Amino acid sequence: LAFVRAPSADTGGGAAAAQPAGHGTPVTDLRGPTTPAAGGTVRPYTVSARTATVALTSGREVDAWTYDGRLPGPPLTAVQGDLVEVTLRNEDIDDGVTIHWHGYDVPCGEDGAPGTTQDVVARGAEFGYRFRADQAGTFWYHTHQVSHVGVRRGLYGTLVVTPRDAEPADVDLVLPVHTYGGVLAIGDDDGVLAEEAAPGSSVRLRLLNTDSEPHRFGLAGTAFRLVAVDGRDVHEPGEVSERALRLPAGGRYDLAFTMPDGPAALTVDGEVRLRLGGGDDDPATGEWPELDPLHYGAPAEVPFTLDTRYDRHFTMVLDRGVAMVDGRPAFAQTVNGRGHPSIPEQVVAEGDLVRFTVVNRSLETHPWHLHGHGVLVLARDGRSATGSPLWVDTFDVRPGEVWDVAFEAGNPGVWMNHCHNLPHAEKGMMLQLRYDGVAGLAGGHGHGSH
Ligand SMILES: [Cu+2]
Incomplete structure (x- = not known):
């Protein structure tokens, strides 16, 4: 297996990258703005990651990894247009910690993918995140470092952004x-x-x-x-x-x-x-x-459909099999027969229209999640979505299903693209989508960044 070399990049039928991986604007330069939108305010939060024994309401005790010693972590809220500033401190999580803003299309340097967009926040260290709360809605945040352990043990919380002019529900x-x-x-x-x-x-x-x-x-x-x-x-x-x-x-x-x-x-x-x-x-x-959300609500104008001519079209076949994962042969969760970090990166250029076809050839459900972009669901099993435009950040590809989704490449960076069944990601089902001209962290194949 070690002798089967993967091509280093998949261009999805588009032009090859002008700049090789590791060249171009450092992802660490792609940071959020320093001021809120007009009329917005600054929401400063400090969050401490630490181990804690936390009692659930029944009295049952959880040996947890926490943000601020609580389960879940502190509820973060903002009004649309506010500037969210979060200082993350790691008090005693030996494996390190980050905050990934799940479903929130933050600038890439704020994305919290250790080894790719930032160094892991080691015990005793801290990292400051900032982004504008442009999207109103229900989101969450979680660690992206050994996340199959860290999230399960409690390193997560909610992020709710309310529209500035809407009446809240009673x-x-x-x-x-x-x-x-x-x-x-x-x-x-x-x-x-x-x-x-x-x-x-x-x-x-x-x-x-x-x-x-x-x-x-x-x-x-x-x-x-x-x-x-x-x-x-x-x-x-x-x-x-x-x-x-x-x-x-x-x-x-x-x-x-x-x-x-x-x-x-x-x-x-x-x-x-x-x-x-x-x-x-x-x-x-x-x-x-x-x-079925694909056939719920009323249609409206959408920027692309199955008939659109896409600049890039990537097919990801999800399966189970023996493959190299982090340098060792494993019974892996695979994408196109390979496991992380041997899966070729996907290369796009800013402004591209990009289509994903995700095929699940395995017997398990794979909740697919691309960082930094909402995707529009085009079709499942070749049948077009007929309801409301369905924009998601995570979609369940059940055994045997084929999903087609699309997005415009409008958020430059190096983005994790992975199964959000976190043990599956840890067993290899994770890759990166790189914008031409953006460099991830040096050597950044995202080791441990799941
Ligand atoms: Cu999966």
């Missing part, structure tokens, strides 16, 4: 789902959350999946609209009821509804985890059909 709940040693929790609550909501009040539920496997949600007792996917608004979301929602690893769904006269209950993987307005029944949501 009840607005941020609900990050995470599994600690087999125990599912929303926030730090491993029981059943209870919230008040008066009949007639407006409710927004922000569902976040911070695990590596999908979760299935059901909302009983009320009709609802799926108003945002991955922090991007759905166009004309229709009201539905008794539909299950399968949320990919890393993904977010925002649900909105008017509180009915009776109680409502949210199930996660079939169990009630949140009660609104009381109630004690145990709704059976397991048989509900899944809402």
Whole structure:
């Protein structure tokens, strides 16, 4: 295996890079602005990464890696146009830590990919992130260093950016789902959350999946609209009821509804985890059909379709097999038969229209995640999306499926492009997308940067 050399770059049918890897603008120069947008304010946060024993609401103790000693980390909020400034300090995480802004299209130097966009923040060190909160919606942040361990143990938190001019919902709940040693929790609550909501009040539920496997949600007792996917608004979301929602690893769904006269209950993987307005029944949501976001909401103008002429078209075949991973043969999670860091980097030029075709030839679901860009879903299994334009940062490619997505290369950098089932990424399913003329960190094949 060691003798099979991969080509170093995949141009996706476009021009070869004018500058070889490692040449051009250093990614560390691609930093966020230093001022908010007009009318915005500065949101300074200091976050300390440290080990801690944290009790969930049941009293169960978690031997955790934390931001600020809590599970999840501190909820970060901003209003659209604000400047978010986060100083990350590593108190005692021996493996090192970063913050990656999942789904937030920050300048590349703020992306938190150790070995690629910054050096890992070692014990005792610190790093300052700054970016403008241009995207309103539900996002999250997490470490990208040995993330298959660090995120699982608790190095994650929520980032919610609200539009400057919008009325907030009467009840607005941020609900990050995470599994600690087999125990599912929303926030730090491993029981059943209870919230008040008066009949007639407006409710927004922000569902976040911070695990590596999908979760299935059901909302009983009320009709609802799926108003945002991955922090991007759905166009004309229709009201539905008794539909299950399968949320990919890393993904977010925002649900909105008017509180009915009776109680409502949210199930996660079939169990009630949140009660609104009381109630004690145990709704059976397991048989509900899944809402398919590709065929939900109303169409609107999109910048590209399956018929667009793309400057680059990359095909990624996801599979399982023996391949080199980090220099050793392994039973790997592979992309085009190879494992990280032997997968050729993808090269694009700024302004390119880029299409990905992602083929899952394995028996497991792969939640695909490109850093730094939302992607527009064009089609699944060759069938075009017919609903609202569906912009996502993480999409579940289930066994046997083929997804086509596209984006404009408008955020220069060297970006991780990987499976967000983090153990899969660690077993090789990760590569880089490099803009011609941008240099990642020296020697930066992103070792350990997952
Ligand atoms: Cu995967």
